[in-house]
Each structure stands twice: as C-alpha cells, then as structure tokens.
Amino acid sequence: MKYLLPFYDDSTLIFASVMQDLLRASGHEATTVLENGAMGLLSERQVFSHLPQGPDVTSEGYLTENDYRGVDAVVVCKSTRAFRDLLSNEIFKQQQRRPAFVAFQPGLEFTPEKGMRNRKNFDIVFLNTAEHLAMFDRDFPSARWRHAAFGHPYFVMQDAALTRTGSDIVFFAQAISPATFESRRFILDILCTLAEANPDRKVVLKLRHLRTENVAHAHRELFDYQTLLEDHFPHMPSNLHLSSASLSEAVATAGLCITCTSSAAMETIARGIPTMIYLDYPEYYLDPLASAMRVECAESGLIASLPQVLHLAPRPPRRDWLQSRFREKSELVADLDAAVTAFHQRLV
Numbered sequence: 001m002k003y004l005l006p007f008y009d010d011s012t013l014i015f016a017s018v019m020q021d022l023l024r025a026s027g028h029e030a031t032t033v034l035e036n037g038a039m040g041l042l043s044e045r046q047v048f049s050h051l052p053q054g055p056d057v058t059s060e061g062y063l064t065e066n067d068y069r070g071v072d073a074v075v076v077c078k079s080t081r082a083f084r085d086l087l088s089n090e091i092f093k094q095q096q097r098r099p100a101f102v103a104f105q106p107g108l109e110f111t112p113e114k115g116m117r118n119r120k121n122f123d124i125v126f127l128n129t130a131e132h133l134a135m136f137d138r139d140f141p142s143a144r145w146r147h148a149a150f151g152h153p154y155f156v157m158q159d160a161a162l163t164r165t166g167s168d169i170v171f172f173a174q175a176i177s178p179a180t181f182e183s184r185r186f187i188l189d190i191l192c193t194l195a196e197a198n199p200d201r202k203v204v205l206k207l208r209h210l211r212t213e214n215v216a217h218a219h220r221e222l223f224d225y226q227t228l229l230e231d232h233f234p235h236m237p238s239n240l241h242l243s244s245a246s247l248s249e250a251v252a253t254a255g256l257c258i259t260c261t262s263s264a265a266m267e268t269i270a271r272g273i274p275t276m277i278y279l280d281y282p283e284y285y286l287d288p289l290a291s292a293m294r295v296e297c298a299e300s301g302l303i304a305s306l307p308q309v310l311h312l313a314p315r316p317p318r319r320d321w322l323q324s325r326f327r328e329k330s331e332l333v334a335d336l337d338a339a340v341t342a343f344h345q346r347l348v
Contacts, residue, residue, distance in 0.1 A: 001072040001340060004099070006033040006063055007055075008080075009041040010208070011106045014247070015077040017050040018153045019104075026333045031056045035063060049246045071099040073340045077106045079118035087121040100124055100343040102336065104152055107263030110292035116140060124339045126151050130324040147339035151332040154263060155325050158271045166273075167255040169194055169312070170204045170243075172264035173225060177289035183281045184223045187260070188233060190278075190309060195237035198312070203240045206250045206264070256312060258304075261289040265302070270326060274314040276304035 003023050005016040016032045023030035034047065034055035048054060059067065063082075068074060076083065086092060087101055103122040109115050112132045119125045120140050124147045127133045133150040171191055178184050188205075195203040205225055229236055243250060247264055251257070257268040257275045268275045277297050284290040297303055301318040308314070327335075 001028050001337065002070065003028055003030045004033060004063075004068070004071045004074045005030055006035055006059075006074065006076060008035040010046055012076070012078055013042060013046060013050050015104070015106060015153070017246075019075055020051075022153050022156070022329065022333060026330070026337075028337075033057045033059055033063065033067075035059050045244070049244070068099050069097070072344070073100040073102050073124075073336075075102040075104070075336075077104045079103055079115075079122070084118065084121065087123075096347045098347075100340045102126070102340070107152075107154060108261075108266065108293070108296060110289060110296065113139070122146070123343050124148075124336070126336075128152055128155065128325065147342065149335050149339070150325075151327045151335065152266075153332070154266045154270070155327065156270055156329045156332055157326050158329075166251075166253040168202045168204050168253045169198065169256050169258070170206050170250055170254040172206045172250075172257060172259040172262040172268075173208050174260060174262040174289070175208045176222075177261040177287050178281050178284070179222075179287040179289075180283045181223050181228075183283045183287065184225065184228055185232060186281050188225065188228055190306075191240055192233060192237055193310060194312070195240040197310075199237075199239060201239065201255075202253075203237070204243050204250065204254075205240070206243050206245070206247075208262075256314060258309060261287075261293040265297075266325075269302070269317055269322075275302055275317075276309055276314045277302045278304050278306070278309050280306060 003019075005019055007013045007016040020030040020032055032051060032055045034042075034057070083101065092098065100123040102124040103119040104126045105115060105128050109128045109132065112127070112135060116127070116132075116136050116139060125136065127136055127148065127150045130150050133148060136148050171187070178187060191203055191205060207225065226242060229242070247267060251268055251271055251273060254268065254273050257265065257273050258278060259265045259275075260278055260281065265275050265277055277293065277300070279290050279294050281290075294303065299318060300321045301315050304314065
C-alpha cells in the first residue's frame with residue numbers, strides 16, 4: 001500500500017518518522033511530506049535528526065486534494081483545521097478514488113474527549129487505549145460505521161529478545177511541563193544529585209528541542225533547561241550531559257529512564273527499559289499536565305516517589321495496564337492495513 005505521512009511541527013515530525021519505519025518494515029511504501037507552509041516551526045537540525053535522509057517530499061504549501069491522488073491512505077497524528085474542513089466536505093468524501101484518512105494521537109492523550117471530537121470525521125481512528133475506544137463507541141455512535149480501534153506506533157511492544165546493554169540514566173524533558181521556574185530547577189537538582197551519587201554512570205538530560213527551536217510553536221518552553229543550568233548550576237557534575245539526540249539514539253544507551261509528563265515514557269516502556277514517572281515536584285499543582293499524567297498512569301505502577309528516584313528503584317509496569325495500551329507491531333499494522341482495505345472496498 002501507499003501511505004502518505006505529512007508533518008509540519010516537532011510532534012508530527014516524530015510521529016511521521018516512527019510511522020514510516022513501522023510501515024516500511026512491513027513492506028509498504030511510506031512517504032513523508034514536509035508541508036512547506038509551516039517551515040518556521042521546524043529547524044533543519046530537527047528534521048534531519050528524525051529523518052536522516054530528509055523528507056521524501058517537500059510541499060510548496062499545505063497539501064491539497066491533488067496531492068492525494070494515487071495514495072491509499074493519509075496518516076496523521078494531529079487533526080488540523082485543514083483536515084477537518086476537508087473531511088467535512090461531503091462531495092470530497094464521496095469521491096471513489098480518494099485515500100482513506102487515518103488519525104492517531106500525537107502521543108499521550110490527556111484530553112480524550114476533545115481529541116475524539118476532532119477526529120470523528122476521519123475514516124479510520126486509532127485511540128490510545130481500550131478505555132478511550134469504549135468512550136468513542138459511546139459518545140460517537142454515528143461515526144462507528146468507520147473503523148475505530150486502539151493502538152499507537154509509540155505503544156508497540158519491542159522484541160523482548162533484544163539485549164539491553166545501556167547504563168545511562170536518561171531524563172526525558174517535555175516542552176511545557178514542569179511548568180514553573182522552581183519546578184524545573186528542582187528537576188535539575190535531582191539530576192545533579194543522581195550524577196554525583198553515581199559517578200560511574202552518565203546522567204543524560206534529553207532535551208525536547210534546543211532553545212533556539214520551536215519558538216513559534218503553540219507549546220513554547222518558557223524556562224529551558226540549558227539556560228537554567230548555565231545560570232544556576234555553575235558546578236554541574238562532569239557526568240551530567242545535555243542531549244539533543246533523537247529518541248531512538250537516546251534509548252539505545254539507556255539503562256533507566258525518568259520523566260515527568262513526556263510520552264517518551266511509553267516508548268521506553270515498550271522497549272523494556274526500566275521507567276519511572278515523577279510527578280511530586282514543587283508547584284506541580286500549577287501544571288495541568290501533572291494531574292493528567294497522574295490519572296493516565298495511576299494504574300501503571302510506574303509513578304515514583306522522590307526516594308525511589310534518588311535511589312534508582314523503578315518498579316515493573318502492571319500487566320493489565322500494559323494490555324490496555326500496548327499492542328504488537330505486526331498486529332497494529334495488520335489492523336491498519338485491514339481498515340484501509342475495507343475502506344476502499346466500501347467506496348467501490
């Protein structure tokens with residue numbers, strides 16, 4: 001099949017990169033498209049970090065109906081206004097030679113009701129969890145003639161036979177959470193403490209982006225870690241490192257992963273890397289994502305106390321929580337393929 005993967009900002013870029021790898025590994029043609037109308041939202045470094053060969057296609061603007069010809073499916077993680085307007089056009093939707101439009105989520109979904117409303121006109125919808133799928137069935141019964149399932153390319157179980165040899169302690173940052181100066185400085189205190197207590201291990205602060213990037217993004221980072229370290233930690237431990245590597249590069253050397261609200265946690269869990277979610281930082285009550293992450297991961301067994309973090313004492317995820325969110329790679333791609341095939345059969 002021919003899949004089109006448009007992207008325009010950092011989260012859609014990451015999704016397109018992971019989805020392309022997943023689809024190509026299954027023998028499909030998967031084309032990434034950088035929508036040129038949004039170049040200000042991405043740096044060249046970001047694009048080539050996730051797509052080393054660059055995007056397959058660079059569009060002169062936002063994609064139009066003509067760009068979809070000969071494509072079996074367009075797969076996105078964000079429901080932009082352009083997509084919602086296109087899929088509200090009944091004339092376009094009745095065309096027999098149009099592609100199926102598939103909507104996933106950008107990562108963790110903290111406002112599932114809003115996400116469902118924005119995706120209800122897509123032909124195929126993948127929700128993040130079995131619980132969200134049940135909500136979709138309940139709240140949007142008229143959309144159920146389409147295909148709805150749960151699953152996400154970030155939440156697919158990796159080969160358990162792979163040997164984990166990494167030893168780095170990696171903290172995955174998120175752009176807008178923690179939300180305050182004090183909470184972010186506290187996170188840096190923790191990382192410095194871990195580095196000093198474990199001089200034989202590398203402690204890595206995996207940045208979401210560099211401070212010169214994403215300045216036009218809706219989720220702009222107000223207190224970037226790099227500046228905070230320079231201004232407030234003049235004697236940073238030598239084994240504490242900042243990294244702008246891609247997620248796949250960061251996890252390749254990771255022996256333990258820590259985050260507050262980043263969806264990177266799902267990918268590290270999928271890879272079998274011990275993972276801790278820390279949410280008790282100062283002023284967490286001023287951070288909406290902290291309470292949302294606490295709800296999302298309440299039954300996971302992964303929410304860690306400060307003593308657990310400082311003593312590097314992660315717990316394994318609970319099996320029932322995993323089963324309601326994670327799928328096998330082959331199963332997810334097979335579900336997507338079957339849904340796209342069924343869509344085109346209905347149009348004939």
